[in-house]
Amino acid sequence: MSLIRLAWVYFRIGAMNELQYRVNFFVQVFQSFLALGTGLVGLGLVFDHTHELGGWSRPELLAVMGVHILMGGLIRTTIQPNMERLMGDVQEGTLDYALTKPADSQVLVSVREVRIWQTVDLVMGLIVLLIALAQIQGIVGIGQALGFAVALLLGGLMIYCFWLMITTGAFWIIRMEHVLELFQGVYQAGRWPVGIYPGWLRTGLTFLVPVAFAVTVPAEAVTSRLTPETLLTAVALTAFLLTLARRVWRTGLRHYSGASA
Amino acid sequence: MTSLIDLYLGTLRISIIEQFQYRVANYFYMIGMIAEPVIYLVVWSTVARNQGGSVGGYTPGEFAAYYIVWTLVRNMNIVLTPYAWEFRIQRGRLSGELMRPVHPIHFDLAFFTGWKFVAIVLWLPIAAILTLAFQPTLNPTLEGVLGFAVALWGGFLVRFMLLWALGMLTFWTTRVSAIFELYFTAELLLSGRLAPLSLMPDWVQQLAGLLPFKWAFQYPIETLIGQLSTQEILFGLAMQAFWTLFGIALVSVTWRAAVRRFSAVGN
């Protein structure tokens, strides 16, 4: 499949690029540890005063944190660098190069950048998750693990679609950098299960910015909370968003190329 | 002295006009900043409800008040990032700055002060929306409001001086990010930004009392949400004055050393 081939080719070159800068690795590790430390302090502080939050126990909340870090690492490794580059290309006129290559333009702009050192967070999130699971009484079966993997994949795809649609907005409104800052802020909300937020906020975090599906739902999978309805909704929503994102991309491209609407 | 005042007024004016022109960018930035306190607010309100209505001396309504005022204080706390020096040295801007017969801190101070005026104005609608959404309980006293008006700027000055001095480290090493990030993390935990200090273990609260962070952040918030006695308000202002003077002293010492180093190494 040419999507995978293309992704691999760009991954290789991206990795080569970044591996030159070993310093960045240590900087990243340090920052990740600081962030983890802060998160643990926050969690510890909350549990100095209570025994559960929104029906989630302490190790379960640790699991949510693990998924949050993992997904954050995934976003910063692949989704964010590509979208930032896309924004830059639209502003500098270098998008033309991507459009004259014999590859699907959406695929190309989605896989060509990778930030290897952010995988530190992927690993760290996974470790935190595993530690959390060890603390939870109960065995994580194959079914749950599978559910987790699927939920994670779907959540990641939804975040990708969200980012792509927002970045495609750059075709119409050139200055989109601030949206990145907004996302960082909103994503922080995913550190806690979205159930604790007031209704209107919860809806926003589910359907506007799919943080719930990116973090809470996979966490539900490993803590035996995932209902088939939620999973099915995730599948349907992902399919819908992928189609919509493609539509938006093509429309954006047509606008960029000056096709009459 | 009058020329200095002229300088301040001039830079202030330019800064205000400029930042007002960038109001869209400023709004995006400010809105992005809201996520953090809203999350804390929701978490702690949930805990409070769990524990029968209040925790650490705050009810959900009081948490709402704390974190809404938090957004303004946070904005006032945004000062020259210590990372700016790396940028200034690399881009060769520094040589130009050193040629001027005025200490560069005056430009920075004037610029940021102007920005803060705009930030306060832009913040008001955001505060209104947050108030509608989260229903804070706010009972300020007169001394509290007056104290707040002063403490808000006091907090700005404290943080401004300390971070300006911290930035000087850039003249000695390029690997400053580790030190800066450690500073920011300590600040996050010990200033009342993550959560009101009353929620923290006792030893943390004692430590926080010795450090400048809480005087720049939690103290201004507390003056407005009406929990402090007149004595406490005045004590806090004195602490702000102390840390500001400390910061100024630190700035003069480190700047002189930095310039010497810069002239030796050169760019």
Next chain:
Amino acid sequence: MSSTTSVIRIAGLRKSYVVPEREAGLKAAIRSLFRRKTREVKAVDDISFEVQAGEVVGFLGPNGAGKTTTLKMLSGLLYPTSGEVSVLGHVPSKREKSFLRQITLVMGNRNQLTWDLPAIDSFDLNRAIYRIPPDDYRRTRDEFIELLELKELMRKPVRNLSLGERMKMEIVGALLHQPKVLFLDEPTIGLDVTMQRRLRHFIAEYNRRTGATVLLTSHYMADVVALCKRVIVIHHGRILYDGDLSGLAGQFAAYKTIEVTLEDTSVDLQTYGEVIGKDAGKVTLRVPKAETSRVTARLLTDYADAVTDLTIEDPPIEDVIERVFAQAAPQEKVA
């Protein structure tokens, strides 16, 4: 030439943009909130031409003439407002993969090579994207490296190369897949004279060896003079001239320049023709073409002893072009 063998065919091509028009001032800004005044800008206004395989065609025109817009429509980056475009039998805006594999676009000043890695890694990337068979890739790559003398530079990260070296690398990267059609948009911009010459030579060599068709836009006359037999002059979106470079002067600048070197530098030659230059005993006269022999004869007769040197030249091509561009624009429509 029959249209079935042309590599590039354009008929009645038009590209217009609707651009908001606003006057300065606060009142106008407020008014514009309620009533948008727009203006139609015709970037390309009804052009037609055909290019055969192996031709090297130069597009000349000042900034904003429509050259880059035309090039973008030919490479599929822009949809035309109306008219037909066909390149290698494809409609470019459809951006079919089989089409894209046969063309290449190079824009001067805009890099696509990965900045922090040696060029050879970016070349490898292109090999994968264009699906170049490994043997062909190696052969072509080594051939180009040899031609442009890039051997020692291959391992250096692109950011460490000089502007000229970088441009050479860009061109190599762009040609690895042996495209049949090259779209070059200001490829030599910002380069020093030697580098410009090197690149031109390389492009000419590529054209000679592979029979590829080259469309080149430039505002350096030297590029066009060196590479293109055929020139298309575009101004205000319209074609002003399409034909041999040598014919350009004939159509737009029917004059010649006479350079006379006299012993006596105080002589006034205004009666013979337009004096366009006076420099250390050498006077340059501009004379209508038809008058050339008559004026020359007169000069030689009148100053028989004083004239030490006399040359007759076609107008410099830059002057011709200047005259072409000096033509006024057709009226723009205000909507």
